[in-house]
Amino acid sequence: MRKLKLHMNLSLDAYVARPNGELDWMTWDEDDKLYEFINSLIDSSDTILLGRKMTDGFVNYWENVVNNKPASPEFSLAKKMVDTPKVVFTKTLDKSTWNNTTLAKGNLAEEIANLKKQNGKDIIVYGGAGFVSSLIKEGLIDEYHLFLNPTAIGNGMTIFKSLDRTQKFSVIQSRFYFCGITVLSCKPKND
Template structure:
């Protein structure tokens, strides 16, 4: 069975975006060690999950790099983002308009179970906040990769507020990187 892994940027005070989705607080000058960790995490995954609200910005950005900036240092990673199959969860879209992307609009638990039962590499979810909150609430995320940025933004969007019961996690490891980001890796403790 494939694992569902979360990769999410957080502020020290637990926000994943500003009140209007702002990401200007994130650390952008990543060091080589963190870039390698991100590449390894991405390479261990054969499917990307996204919520509908995040998909436009995500796809426009990475497709823009692939189509217009082949000399960019982001190009190899952007190519992975475009080439990796993506599943967008939406109750309102009738069809996908993005490259290498399918829609999932059924029951969340059934859709996730179906994806996890497919063969292949693990699954990674990047967001958005509401979609990730739903996955956390229902206990679907197997591994949490939380990128804690050295900033407090004091208000904004969170991902843990919908949880209505305790979920025990087991620490896998923690790594502080020179750029200031500390990656906390947890797995959901299955009982």
């Protein structure tokens, strides 16, 4: 069965965005080793999951790199992000306006279970905060890859507030990168 993996940036105080979704606090000068790890996550997946609210920014950002910045160090990653099929979870849209995307409108747990049963590589989710909170609450994420940025922002959006119980994790690995980001990879313990 395919695994659902989360790739999410966090501040030191465990926020994933400022209150209005701003990401200006994130470390943007990733080093080559971190890019290798990010590429390995997307290479192990053949489906990207997104919440509706963040899809425009995500798709537009990566398409802009592919269409307008072929010399960018992000170009090969951007190409993967654009080429990988995306499933956008929404309750409000009836038609996808983005390239290479389909909509998922049903019960979250059932939709994820159906995706995990399909043949193929793993599935990766990038956000947004509300969507990821729903996945966490339902216990649907198999691996967490949390990119801890060396910044505290004091207030913002979190992904763990929906938990109504203590969730313990087993650490898969922890790596520090010279750009200042530490990646904590872990999986939920099912006690």
